[in-house]
Amino acid sequence: MNKAIEVRNLQKSYGDLTAVNNISFSVNQGELFAFLGENGAGKSTTINMLSTILPKTSGEAFVMGHELGKNDDEIRKEIGIVFQNSVLDSKLTVKQNLLTRGAYYGYSKDEIMNRLRDFWEEFNLEEIWNQKYEKLSGGQRRRIDIARALIHKPGILFLDEPTTGLDPMSRKMVWDYINHLREKEKLTIFLTTHYMEETTGAGNVVIMDKGNIIAEGTPAELRSRYTAKKLIWYTQANDDNRKIIENADVLQYRYEADHYSISMDEGITDFVWKNKDRIKDFEIIKGTMDDVFLRLTGKEMVS
Amino acid sequence: MKKLRGIWGLIKRNMLVFFTNKGSIFFSMLTPLIILALYILFLKNTLVSPIEKAVSELGELVSKDDIDRFVNGLLLTGIMSTALLTIPYNALEVMVKDREDKTFFDMSATPVKRSEIIMSYFFAAVMTSFLQVVTVMFLGIGVLTVNGGMYFESADIFKLMGIVLLGTISSTAVLMFFMMFFKNMSTCSAFMGILSAVSGFVVGAYIPLSEFNENIQNVCNLVPATGISILIRNYLTGGVLKHMDECIGGLDNGEFLRSMKEIFSFNSKVFGGNWELNKTVFYIIIITVVSIFAIRFIYPKTYNKN
Numbered sequence: 001m002n003k004a005i006e007v008r009n010l011q012k013s014y015g016d017l018t019a020v021n022n023i024s025f026s027v028n029q030g031e032l033f034a035f036l037g038e039n040g041a042g043k044s045t046t047i048n049m050l051s052t053i054l055p056k057t058s059g060e061a062f063v064m065g066h067e068l069g070k071n072d073d074e075i076r077k078e079i080g081i082v083f084q085n086s087v088l089d090s091k092l093t094v095k096q097n098l099l100t101r102g103a104y105y106g107y108s109k110d111e112i113m114n115r116l117r118d119f120w121e122e123f124n125l126e127e128i129w130n131q132k133y134e135k136l137s138g139g140q141r142r143r144i145d146i147a148r149a150l151i152h153k154p155g156i157l158f159l160d161e162p163t164t165g166l167d168p169m170s171r172k173m174v175w176d177y178i179n180h181l182r183e184k185e186k187l188t189i190f191l192t193t194h195y196m197e198e199t200t201g202a203g204n205v206v207i208m209d210k211g212n213i214i215a216e217g218t219p220a221e222l223r224s225r226y227t228a229k230k231l232i233w234y235t236q237a238n239d240d241n242r243k244i245i246e247n248a249d250v251l252q253y254r255y256e257a258d259h260y261s262i263s264m265d266e267g268i269t270d271f272v273w274k275n276k277d278r279i280k281d282f283e284i285i286k287g288t289m290d291d292v293f294l295r296l297t298g299k300e301m302v303s
Numbered sequence: 304m305k306k307l308r309g310i311w312g313l314i315k316r317n318m319l320v321f322f323t324n325k326g327s328i329f330f331s332m333l334t335p336l337i338i339l340a341l342y343i344l345f346l347k348n349t350l351v352s353p354i355e356k357a358v359s360e361l362g363e364l365v366s367k368d369d370i371d372r373f374v375n376g377l378l379l380t381g382i383m384s385t386a387l388l389t390i391p392y393n394a395l396e397v398m399v400k401d402r403e404d405k406t407f408f409d410m411s412a413t414p415v416k417r418s419e420i421i422m423s424y425f426f427a428a429v430m431t432s433f434l435q436v437v438t439v440m441f442l443g444i445g446v447l448t449v450n451g452g453m454y455f456e457s458a459d460i461f462k463l464m465g466i467v468l469l470g471t472i473s474s475t476a477v478l479m480f481f482m483m484f485f486k487n488m489s490t491c492s493a494f495m496g497i498l499s500a501v502s503g504f505v506v507g508a509y510i511p512l513s514e515f516n517e518n519i520q521n522v523c524n525l526v527p528a529t530g531i532s533i534l535i536r537n538y539l540t541g542g543v544l545k546h547m548d549e550c551i552g553g554l555d556n557g558e559f560l561r562s563m564k565e566i567f568s569f570n571s572k573v574f575g576g577n578w579e580l581n582k583t584v585f586y587i588i589i590i591t592v593v594s595i596f597a598i599r600f601i602y603p604k605t606y607n608k609n
C-alpha cells in the first residue's frame with residue numbers, strides 16, 4: 001500500500017528541550033491514523049513539522065512522496081489542517097473567510113465556489129454563508145473549519161483535536177461529516193484526539209508520551225496487548241461471592257452499584273463455567289482504548 | 304497569476320480584519336482626535352497670541368485671517384503627522400494578533416511563501432493607513448476651511464497625498480521593524496500607550512520642536528515621522544507664510560519669514576546641520592528601504608521560533 005506519510009527519526013528540539021524525540025512511523029493512503037498523547041506529548045509539534053509550519057531539527061519525513069524541508073511547497077498543496085483552536089477570523093463572514101483562504105492557494109472566486117459546491121449542501125453553507133464566524137454555533141464553526149481545510153482538495157487532512165469542546169451531538173455530526181468526506185474524497189486522515197472512542201475506527205494508532213512513541217498498532221492489537229478482559233457480574237456484594245473471586249486468578253476487582261467488575265488476563269470463560277451456578281447474569285467486555293492509555297502512561301485522558 | 308492571487312488574498316484578508324474591528328479604528332484615531340480637542344480648547348490660542356504679538360510692530364500688514372490660516376495649517380499638520388504613526392501601528396496589530404492566535408500557522412501551511420505573508424501585512428497596513436489618513440486629511444481640510452480657512456493651491460493636494468503615501472510607507476516599515484518582535488497583544492497595547500503619548504511631541508504637534516533642547520531635537524529629527532511632519536508643514540503652511548511675507552513687503556528684511564520657519568521647524572535640524580527638504584526626503588527613503596529589507600529577512604526567522 002502507498003504511504004501517505006513516512007517519518008524516520010524525526011526530532012524537534014528547542015535548545016535543551018526535546019519536544020519530539022527520534023520518532024518513526026508511517027501512514028497508509030486513505031487510512032484514518034490516530035495520534036494519541038497528553039497535552040505536551042509532542043502531537044501538535046509533530047503535526048506542525050509535517051505540515052511545514054515548524055522546521056524539523058533532524059530526521060526525515062515524506063508527505064505524499066515529497067520530502068519535508070526540500071519540497072515544502074508541494075507538501076502544502078497536499079495537506080489541509082483543522083487546527084485545535086480555530087484560525088478563521090471571527091469578525092469576518094463565512095463567505096469572506098472561505099474566499100480569502102481559497103485565494104491563498106491561487107484560486108479565483110469561481111474556482112473556489114466550484115470547489116465549495118462539492119460540500120455546499122452537506123455543510124449547509126447556504127444558511128450561514130453571510131453570517132459572521134463568531135455568531136456560529138460550535139458545530140457550525142467546526143464544519144467551516146473543515147470546509148476551509150478542504151478548499152484546495154488536499155490528499156491528507158490533519159485533524160488536531162477536532163471535537164474538543166463540542167457537545168456530544170455536534171461531535172457526532174462532525175464525525176459524520178469526516179467519515180462521509182473520507183469516503184467521498186478518498187482522504188487520508190491524521191487525527192489527534194482526547195476522545196479515545198474516536199480512535200476505534202482508526203487503521204493504526206500511535207501513542208506518544210513526552211516526545212516518544214510508546215506504542216503503535218491497530219486499536220484491537222493495542223487493546224489485546226495492553227488491557228485485560230473484564231467480567232461484569234451482576235449480583236449482590238457478599239462474602240461468598242467475594243471468596244469465589246479472590247480464589248480465582250484475577251488482576252483486580254471492585255463492586256460498583258449492582259455488579260462486580262473483574263479484570264482478568266485469561267481464563268474468564270473457565271471462571272464463568274466453573275461458577276455457572278452462581279454467575280447467572282454477566283457480560284464479558286474487552287478493555288477500552290482508555291484502559292490502553294492508562295496502562296501505558298499511567299494517566300487518564302482528560303476530556 | 305496564481306501567486307498574485309495568493310498575495311492579494313492575504314492583503315485583502317488583513318485589510319478586512321482591520322476594517323471589521325471598529326475598536327481598532329477608533330483607537331488609531333484617538334491621538335489625532337485628542338490633538339483636535341486640545342487645539343479647540345487652548346492650543347490654538349497659545350499659538351495665535353505670540354504670533355499676533357510678534358507681528359504687532361508691523362501694524363496691519365499681517366492680517367488676523369492669515370494667522371488663523373497658518374495656525375489651522377499647523378493643526379492639520381499635527382493631526383496628520385500623529386495619524387501617520389497611530390493608524391499604521393493599529394493596522395499592524397493584525398500581524399501581532401495573528402501571531403498570538405496562531406492564525407499565521409494557517410497561512411504558513413499554504414503555498415504562499417513566508418516572505419510573502421510578511422510583506423502582505425506590510426502592504427495591507429500601507430493601504431489601510433493611506434486610505435484612513437487621506438480621509439482624515441480631507442475631513443481636516445473641510446472642517447478647517449469652514450473654521451478660519453486654509454491656504455493652499457488645489458494642486459498641492461496631490462503633492463500632499465504623495466507625502467502621505469511616503470509617510471505611510473515609512474511609518475509602517477519602521478513600526479513593523481519593532482512590532483515583528485511582539486508576540487502578544489498586551490505588549491502591543493503597552494507600546495501603543497507610549498506611542499500615543501510621545502507621538503504628538505515627537506512630530507511637534509503639541510509644541511514646536513524648537514522649544515526642546517538640542518539633544519532632544521536631534522533625536523526627534525532622526526525619527527522619519529518627524530521628517531514627514533516637516534514636509535506636511537511646509538505644504539500646509541508654506542503658502543500662507545509666503546503670502547504673509549509678501550504682505551510685509553520686505554520691511555523686515557524677511558526676518559518674520561525666517562523666524563517663523565525657525566520656530567515651527569520648517570527644516571530638520573540634525574547635529575547642527577539644517578537639512579533641506581530634499582535631504583529629509585532622501586533620509587526618510589533610506590530608513591524606509593533599510594527597514595523593509597530588515598523585515599523581509601529577519602521576520603521569517605522570528606516565525607520559526609514559535
